[in-house]
Amino acid sequence: MKPIHPFEPVRTEKFPVGDNWIAQVKWDGVRILTYWDGNSVRLFNRKKNERTVQYPELTEINTYCHAASLILDGEVIALEKGKPSFHKVMKRDGLRSMENLNWARRNVEINYIVFDVLFYNGEWIISRTLEQRQHLLQKILRPAEGIYSADNFSNSASLFQAIQEQEMEGVVCKNLQSAYVLGGKDARWKKIKNYRDLQAVIGGVTLRENQVNALLLGAYDPEGRLWYIGHAGSGKFTRAEWNELTRQLLNLKQKNSPFINQPSRLQDAFWLEPQFTVKVKFMEWTEGGTLRQPSIQALIRVSPHECLLE
CATH class of the missing domain: 2.40.50.140 (Nucleic acid-binding proteins)
Structure with a gap:
């Protein structure tokens, strides 16, 4: 499996309306795609730089996902005082020394928020709608510590208000009928940032x-x-x-x-x-x-x- 550039949202100041739109929290973390070919797991960020060593917890894929092969898209975050901290997660993402990694794994706990599945059991499924991909994701993810599927919210304005009150990063609005374009960036996904x-x-x-x-x-x-x-x-x-x-x-x-x-x-x-x-x-x-x-x-x-x- 060769790493890909993930689909990206465009910035907007207006909340999209309509039954086809859902909103998700925009986590202040590191975009990580998980590649499982049936033999080994490798992790890459959105720029196709490998991060397998930095997040060894995610390589134990059979503990949180049921599939013969797959590619997951999500965000790795680290919490500080109950809120995502980019500064804290970078203590893991920037590591190169195994000695420091052992220290960081004990002291910097991570969570993986999974919001999409792109490849499943030997087949690309990016042409399916987001709604269909999310339904499949709910079927294959297993309950596991530190692994979560992203929640959907129907009212993006209300979610954004809650984000502002918590001083978090923002929201991403997604069209449920949208396909996933490798390396794409367009208005089928929209981000509204608090800062x-x-x-x-x-x-x-x-x-x-x-x-x-x-x-x-x-x-x-x-x-x-x-x-x-x-x-x-x-x-x-x-x-x-x-x-x-x-x-x-x-x-x-x-x-x-x-x-x-x-x-x-x-x-x-x-x-x-x-x-x-x-x-x-x-x-x-x-x-x-x-x-x-x-x-x-x-x-x-x-x-x-x-x-x-x-």
């Missing part, structure tokens, strides 16, 4: 008492130029994580700014070779092209040139 987020490159830092206290963030345009989009010093990082980040980033110092435009915090900045990337949550874009109230969620392992301007 906005993006991937950004670290192009500079400011220091306080020899420790990084803010990141100067950038994103690339289609011509490959890096634009400064704001700075962030708040978010999910612990003191220990700031200390480790300081150690790593200051090895990347360079004389000149990597940004094509001039950051507002020019005088006290240290410029960096743009190698590290982060996920940032923010309220909106300002008229000047910077992020309003950016908050750092986690370091992420993506190429800097995948951090693109909206």
